[in-house]
Amino acid sequence: MKLKRATWILLATALVLGGFVYFNEVEGVKQRAVQKEETQRVFVLNEDNIERFTIERDRQILQFERTSNPDRPWQMKRPEDVPASEPAVSFLLNLLARGKRAPLRGSEQERAFTIAQKDLAQYGLDKPLATVTIFLKEQVQPHKLILGKPSFDEKYLYALIDPPAGAVPELAVALVPVDFKYAVERDLQEWKDTSK
Numbered sequence: 001m002k003l004k005r006a007t008w009i010l011l012a013t014a015l016v017l018g019g020f021v022y023f024n025e026v027e028g029v030k031q032r033a034v035q036k037e038e039t040q041r042v043f044v045l046n047e048d049n050i051e052r053f054t055i056e057r058d059r060q061i062l063q064f065e066r067t068s069n070p071d072r073p074w075q076m077k078r079p080e081d082v083p084a085s086e087p088a089v090s091f092l093l094n095l096l097a098r099g100k101r102a103p104l105r106g107s108e109q110e111r112a113f114t115i116a117q118k119d120l121a122q123y124g125l126d127k128p129l130a131t132v133t134i135f136l137k138e139q140v141q142p143h144k145l146i147l148g149k150p151s152f153d154e155k156y157l158y159a160l161i162d163p164p165a166g167a168v169p170e171l172a173v174a175l176v177p178v179d180f181k182y183a184v185e186r187d188l189q190e191w192k193d194t195s196k
Contacts (some may be wrong), residue, residue, distance in 0.1 A: 040100045040111065042161060042176055043143055047097040050135045054078075054094075055184050057130040062191060064089060076191055083193035092183040096134060096145070102156050102175035112172040113162075121172055123158035124149030130184040147180055148173075157181055 052065040063078035074084035101111040120126040125148040134143040147157035156175035163171055 032140070037085075042099040042101055042145065042159075043096055043134070045097055045134070045136060045143065049092050049139075050093055050096070050134055051094075051137050052077075052135045053096075054133045055130055056133075057184060059065075062188075064191075072193060075085075079188070080192070085191055085193050088183075088186055088191050091179075092132075095177065095179055095183055096132070099180070101161075101176055102177075104175070112174045114170045115173050116170060117167060120148075120171070125158060125160055125171075125173070126139065129157070129181060132184065145176075147176070150178060150181070151175055154178060 050066065052063070054064070057063040057069060061078055062076065064084050065075050065077050067073055067075050072083045073086065074089045076082050076084040100139045103111060104113060115123065125146055129147045129149070131147070132145040134145075136143070144160075144162055146160040146163060148160075150157055155178055157178055157180055159174050159180070161174055161176075
């Protein structure tokens with residue numbers, strides 16, 4: 001049985017349309033989910049790409065560098081040059097790589113609000129709780145997270161994520177999990193590896 005030319009054209013058209021619908025609907029849903037996830041995250045980065053980081057708090061700077069030793073993957077370089085506590089470092093790095101910004105006023109799309117430079121004190125961002133600077137492999141510009149006061153319900157902290165350098169008229173403020181406070185406010189002894 002031979003199919004007519006018109007049947008072949010209809011069949012080809014159906015296949016093309018079916019492919020379009022599949023890639024647009026099925027694959028498109030996956031891509032939109034990934035994009036939504038990325039807009040919610042504090043930073044879009046891979047934890048394994050973090051080469052070093054610093055925490056500035058209470059006039060103290062803590063500096064950490066990744067090592068090549070699998071038994072002691074992190075070394076505290078400042079204020080002391082000692083092996084770092086793997087659980088303490090992992091907790092912070094996990095938050096940096098997977099932590100999510102809170103939605104604002106029930107809106108899933110809005111993840112930040114703008115304030116004038118003069119209003120930084122209202123959110124505790126003029127004298128921050130801590131500033132975390134993250135240096136990635138093969139990336140010149142570091143990421144910066146400035147942590148301010150807790151929100152009114154104390155579930156989140158006000159934060160500046162990769163703020164622009166210099167004076168700008170407005171800054172974008174996000175709400176990040178309060179777990180960041182627990183991650184950076186550790187006593188110096190808790191950052192040291194005392195297991196070995």
